[in-house]
Amino acid sequence: MSQALDEIKIGGLGASRRRVEDSRFIRGKGNYTDDIVLPGMLHMEILRSPVAHARIKSIDASKAWELPGVRLVLTGEMMATRNLAWMPTLSYDTQAVLATDKVRFQGQEVACVIADDPYIAKDACELIVVDYEQLPVIVNPVQAVAESAPIIRDDKENQAGNVIYDWEVGDKEGTDRAFAQADMVSKLRLHYPRSHPSPIECCGSIADFNRATSKLTVYMTSQAPHIIRAAVALVAELPEHMIRIISPDIGGGFGNKVPVYPGYVCSILASILLERPVKWIEDKSGNLISTGFARDVYLDGELALRSDGKILAVRMHTDADHGAFFSDAQPSKFKIGLLHSTFGCYDVPVGHLTARGMYTNKAPGGVAYRCSFRVTEAMFFQERMMHAAANDLGMDQAEFRRMNFVADDQFPFRTPFGFLLDSGQYRKCLDVGLEAVGYQDFLRQKEEAKANGRLLGIGISTMSEPLGAGNSREYDILGIKMFDSAELRVHMTGKALLRTGAKSQGQGHETTWAQIVAHELGIPAEDVTVEEGDTDTAPFGMGTYAARSTPVAGAAIAMVSRKVRAKARKLAAHHLEVSEEDVEWELGRFYVRSAPDRGVTIQECAMAAYSNMPDGMEPGLENNAYYDPPNLTWPFACYIVTVEVDPETGVWDVLNMVAVDDCGVRINPMIVEGQIMGGLTEAYAMANMQFITFDAEGNCVGSNYMDYLLPTSWETPGFELHGEVMTPCPHHPIGAKGVGECAAVGGPAAFVNAVMDAVKDTGVRNIDMPLLPDRVWEALTYRHDVSGAPPVRSDDD
Ligand code: MCN
Numbered sequence: 120m121s122q123a124l125d126e127i128k129i130g131g132l133g134a135s136r137r138r139v140e141d142s143r144f145i146r147g148k149g150n151y152t153d154d155i156v157l158p159g160m161l162h163m164e165i166l167r168s169p170v171a172h173a174r175i176k177s178i179d180a181s182k183a184w185e186l187p188g189v190r191l192v193l194t195g196e197m198m199a200t201r202n203l204a205w206m207p208t209l210s211y212d213t214q215a216v217l218a219t220d221k222v223r224f225q226g227q228e229v230a231c232v233i234a235d236d237p238y239i240a241k242d243a244c245e246l247i248v249v250d251y252e253q254l255p256v257i258v259n260p261v262q263a264v265a266e267s268a269p270i271i272r273d274d275k276e277n278q279a280g281n282v283i284y285d286w287e288v289g290d291k292e293g294t295d296r297a298f299a300q301a302d303m304v305s306k307l308r309l310h311y312p313r314s315h316p317s318p319i320e321c322c323g324s325i326a327d328f329n330r331a332t333s334k335l336t337v338y339m340t341s342q343a344p345h346i347i348r349a350a351v352a353l354v355a356e357l358p359e360h361m362i363r364i365i366s367p368d369i370g371g372g373f374g375n376k377v378p379v380y381p382g383y384v385c386s387i388l389a390s391i392l393l394e395r396p397v398k399w400i401e402d403k404s405g406n407l408i409s410t411g412f413a414r415d416v417y418l419d420g421e422l423a424l425r426s427d428g429k430i431l432a433v434r435m436h437t438d439a440d441h442g443a444f445f446s447d448a449q450p451s452k453f454k455i456g457l458l459h460s461t462f463g464c465y466d467v468p469v470g471h472l473t474a475r476g477m478y479t480n481k482a483p484g485g486v487a488y489r490c491s492f493r494v495t496e497a498m499f500f501q502e503r504m505m506h507a508a509a510n511d512l513g514m515d516q517a518e519f520r521r522m523n524f525v526a527d528d529q530f531p532f533r534t535p536f537g538f539l540l541d542s543g544q545y546r547k548c549l550d551v552g553l554e555a556v557g558y559q560d561f562l563r564q565k566e567e568a569k570a571n572g573r574l575l576g577i578g579i580s581t582m583s584e585p586l587g588a589g590n591s592r593e594y595d596i597l598g599i600k601m602f603d604s605a606e607l608r609v610h611m612t613g614k615a616l617l618r619t620g621a622k623s624q625g626q627g628h629e630t631t632w633a634q635i636v637a638h639e640l641g642i643p644a645e646d647v648t649v650e651e652g653d654t655d656t657a658p659f660g661m662g663t664y665a666a667r668s669t670p671v672a673g674a675a676i677a678m679v680s681r682k683v684r685a686k687a688r689k690l691a692a693h694h695l696e697v698s699e700e701d702v703e704w705e706l707g708r709f710y711v712r713s714a715p716d717r718g719v720t721i722q723e724c725a726m727a728a729y730s731n732m733p734d735g736m737e738p739g740l741e742n743n744a745y746y747d748p749p750n751l752t753w754p755f756a757c758y759i760v761t762v763e764v765d766p767e768t769g770v771w772d773v774l775n776m777v778a779v780d781d782c783g784v785r786i787n788p789m790i791v792e793g794q795i796m797g798g799l800t801e802a803y804a805m806a807n808m809q810f811i812t813f814d815a816e817g818n819c820v821g822s823n824y825m826d827y828l829l830p831t832s833w834e835t836p837g838f839e840l841h842g843e844v845m846t847p848c849p850h851h852p853i854g855a856k857g858v859g860e861c862a863a864v865g866g867p868a869a870f871v872n873a874v875m876d877a878v879k880d881t882g883v884r885n886i887d888m889p890l891l892p893d894r895v896w897e898a899l900t901y902r903h904d905v906s907g908a909p910p911v912r913s914d915d916d
């Protein structure tokens with residue numbers, strides 16, 4: 120009889136274990152950056168530019184210096200003396216730390232005050248007099264390439280205009296040929312508006328330079344502390360072993376906390392100059408106007424179609440608005456992230472994608488907000504184009520997708536832009552979704568409702584998302600290869616400490632990582648402590664974004680557990696006095712093959728590692744693993760939404776939303792569902808209400824929560840989740856695929872497609888997000904498309 124442990128009972132794979140981190144979070148006992156108070160700590164505030172584009176004629180900080188309690192005023196000029204006025208970005212551009220020559224977006228960092236308390240620092244900022252000579256402002260890519268456009272980045276040699284890059288991928292000639300042979304071409308022009316992750320906790324840092332030890336410790340809100348350590352070492356030319364970055368609890372990241380921000384750099388320099396800890400905590404409007412934006416891309420897409428519905432080719436051009444500095448955090452090979460993962464789940468023979476990036480007078484950003492490097496845009500474009508094409512063909516939305524899906528027996532499948540899909544059951548997921556939403560029934564209801572003047576609509580969005588960069592052959596950030604790591608120490612009583620190079624911001628790593636150890640070693644999850652975010656103790660890793668933690672760090676955890684198990688097997692054989700080949704493993708225990716009753720538990724092996732090891736064996740039971748995955752993971756999702764649109768007001772309500780997610784083996788089904796619900800909520804927000812836009816002078820509209828809307832539980836519709844389709848990842852040690860972003864990536868198109876379906880009879884092909892009631896009403900009333908960023912009137916209009 121097997122004496123294996125019950126995996127669910129010990130909190131292993133598949134257990135919906137309660138989140139261990141929540142016991143401190145819900146008691147208010149979390150330890151966020153702003154909770155940390157160090158002896159002698161000073162406070163820093165940032166003076167930001169009120170205008171979007173101006174030459175700085177002078178900065179007079181004398182009044183600020185005079186205010187009692189002020190310790191230091193930093194300006195660009197002072198930063199320049201230390202060669203720190205500019206810093207490199209993660210996309211091989213430069214970014215101003217504090218402005219010297221010009222300000223290039225509203226909210227740009229102009230000066231910093233360090234004072235005894237944050238209020239004095241804020242007051243002192245207001246005493247700094249900056250003389251701005253205003254310049255013409257560029258707020259979109261069209262203006263950026265106009266002949267009369269001022270050159271925003273005149274600080275750069277050889278920068279003739281405002282174009283950052285022209286990039287292409289795919290097969291242009293093959294695509295042209297396919298289009299020439301098409302029965303029909305379906306076209307769409309779309310805008311994905313600028314949006315913002317808006318985590319509850321803003322960004323911040325506490326730099327603590329100790330002159331006596333020469334050690335710099337920085338507590339900060341970083342999703343990738345090791346990258347920050349490398350950046351500080353390289354930019355500030357400090358020795359890497361003297362830099363310790365600690366990311367404590369993080370109150371939501373969503374990509375906002377990947378980039379390197381001027382505030383971090385200034386707090387570090389201030390601490391070095393003053394030899395005291397310096398804390399900078401960004402305020403909400405600072406966060407909303409100046410940090411890590413997302414999207415802001417325009418797309419022209421075309422599908423070449425055969426009259427029976429087969430897609431022959433895809434052609435796309437994107438204009439991306441990067442703001443004043445090209446600071447996307449993304450793999451260096453690609454200029455527009457993984458936008459070319461688009462149309463991956465469909466069997467499209469050929470495609471050509473071009474992308475052009477532009478500087479504008481807006482905050483830099485472009486890649487953050489729950490996206491695996493612009494996959495959100497890729498999938499939105501794909502599913503909006505699929506919707507329009509099905510309508511143009513007069514085909515059923517579900518049928519059109521089904522007939523073009525990559526079929527189960529086509530894997531591994533090379534996408535038109537070069538990715539390798541490795542597994543999936545796309546049709547089955549779609550079927551589960553259609554069944555759950557009652558598809559045929561709804562189509563009937565819709566027709567009946569129409570007879571009564573009511574507008575119902577249904578929208579489908581299906582996609583396979585590339586998650587988990589990288590493999591190191593293809594993916595690096597600033598030349599640092601993308602892999603990840605885990606270190607596991609089993610103590611003598613069989614309890615364990617696990618550390619990884621990832622960094623949870625709310626995803627529940629403390630809970631789920633212990634489950635992987637439980638699965639591999641039979642050590643109950645509650646006996647495993649998980650630690651992340653301290654570069655002095657955690658093994659080197661690239662951090663948490665692009666839903667890479669499970670695909671990469673999670674794999675490393677399985678691998679390190681297996682290394683530990685291999686050593687435990689030797690200890691077991693020694694203990695049981697048999698040869699290693701005669702020892703078998705079952706969860707939590709080794710036993711003698713010929714005498715299964717004779718066994719030792721993993722805990723007994725742990726004790727033996729410190730008290731009874733064979734001659735010549737190193738004591739201890741610990742190891743580490745660096746994991747370089749062979750491929751990305753490819754979860755699949757099918758989201759279906761039904762809506763009712765009020766023809767009088769343009770207000771739309773979600774009637775039902777069904778989500779079918781196949782993310783391979785689920786470590787913790789409850790946490791996976793939480794991730795999906797969170798992502799769907801964000802998707803709903805983007806489709807329905809969220810955007811950051813700018814008036815003609817470059818004033819950022821959306822710098823507060825009256826203008827930038829976050830849905831509460833009141834507005835958010837209910838979601839019906841389905842996890843019954845499970846295709847294990849063929850290369851991941853436990854078969855898991857990433858999931859943290861799927862719903863935010865695939866969700867928006869489902870909502871928009873549903874509204875577009877409801878207004879279909881007007882002939883309107885597109886309403887750009889967000890689908891505010893007035894935009895829907897305009898489309899219904901005037902029977903025309905509503906495109907581009909929502910208009911913003913300045914005060915004197
Ligand atoms: N998981 C699982 N089984 C799977 C896949 C994942 O149990 N097959 C679990 C993981 O163990 C982990 C969670 O689900 O606890 C998310 O895992 P994963 O998909 O690997 O994503 P990451 O941990 O790398 O998280 C990053 C992803 C990104 S990029 C954004 S943006 C985002 C997101 O996670 N930001 C978040 N979800 C967030 N959730 C919260 N609460 N806060 C954020 O800032």
Ligand code: CUM
Binds near residue numbers: 666
């Ligand atoms: Cu692009 S948001 Mo997440 O990858 O941190």
